[in-house]
Amino acid sequence: MPVKNRLRVLRAEREWSQQDLAERLEVSRQSVNAIETGKYDPSLPLAFRIADVFDLAIEEIFLRDAG
Amino acid sequence: MPVKNRLRVLRAEREWSQQDLAERLEVSRQSVNAIETGKYDPSLPLAFRIADVFDLAIEEIFLRDAG
DNA sequence: GATTTATGTAAAGGAAGCTATACATGAGCG
DNA sequence: CGCTCATGTATAGCTTCCTTTACATAAATC
Numbered sequence: 135m136p137v138k139n140r141l142r143v144l145r146a147e148r149e150w151s152q153q154d155l156a157e158r159l160e161v162s163r164q165s166v167n168a169i170e171t172g173k174y175d176p177s178l179p180l181a182f183r184i185a186d187v188f189d190l191a192i193e194e195i196f197l198r199d200a201g
Numbered sequence: 202m203p204v205k206n207r208l209r210v211l212r213a214e215r216e217w218s219q220q221d222l223a224e225r226l227e228v229s230r231q232s233v234n235a236i237e238t239g240k241y242d243p244s245l246p247l248a249f250r251i252a253d254v255f256d257l258a259i260e261e262i263f264l265r266d267a268g
Numbered sequence: 269g270a271t272t273t274a275t276g277t278a279a280a281g282g283a284a285g286c287t288a289t290a291c292a293t294g295a296g297c298g
Numbered sequence: 299c300g301c302t303c304a305t306g307t308a309t310a311g312c313t314t315c316c317t318t319t320a321c322a323t324a325a326a327t328c
Contacts, residue, residue, distance in 0.1 A: 137245055151274060165316055167276065174315060175245045177284075178204055182265055192259045198249055218304060232286055234306065241285055244314075 138197045141170045144188050158187045205264045208237045211255050225254045 145155055152170070156163040161180065169176050175196075176184060185192045212222055219237070223230040228247065236243050242263075243251060252259045 137249060153274080162317055163275090164277090164318085168316085171276075173277095177315060178242045178245055178248050178263060180315085181245050181248075182204060182263075186265075196245060196249075198253075220304080229287055230305090231288085231307090235286085238306075244285060247285085 136172065136199055137175050138172075138199050139169065140195055140197070141166070141184070144190075144195065145170075148188075155187070159183050203239065203266055204242050205239075205266050206236065207262055207264070208233070208251070211257075211262065212237075215255075222254070226250050 141155075145152070150158075152166045153163050156166045159166070159180065160183075165176075165180075168174055175181075181192050181196060185195060188195060208222075212219070217225075219233045220230050223233045226233070226247065227250075232243075232247075235241055242248075248259050248263060252262060255262060
């Protein structure tokens with residue numbers, strides 16, 4: 135039921151560290167790391183903020199997991 | 202920071218009760234009611250399931266709130 | 269070798285999402 | 299009136315999200 139995401143790739147394309155992204159999202163670095171490593175999914179409001187900073191649709195970043 | 206949603210309208214268009222929608226989403230009726238009445242936002246996985254049952258994109262159902 | 273940067277991870281605690289159970293109201297219908 | 303259905307609300311409890319603080323490792327730089 136969890137959701138896969140392309141955060142690591144999108145971040146690499148922009149050469150942002152986890153810290154950089156965390157600051158843009160106004161969350162802790164640990165939250166960014168946890169989302170990237172699949173420990174948990176972001177909340178919907180955070181998913182929207184992530185979509186905003188990457189200027190993409192939520193569906194372009196987060197993908198329904200097979201299962 | 203919360204997110205607005207068009208659940209009530211979409212549900213009305215399909216003539217689904219909160220109970221009907223809850224069953225399609227496999228969540229409790231209270232969860233559907235709480236989301237509709239703005240008590241809280243759905244998790245991202247649930248937002249995806251909602252998008253699926255309405256056959257819409259997340260952005261077509263949930264809207265960034267002004268603020 | 270010492271320092272900095274990026275990343276992973278852990279523990280404890282608070283906030284938010286979700287559950288089951290329950291009760292209340294109003295609308296519609298016999 | 300009595301019954302059913304749809305909706306709103308409440309409480310308690312569990313799980314998930316997110317925080318702060320902290321420590322560990324590897325790579326890069328000096």
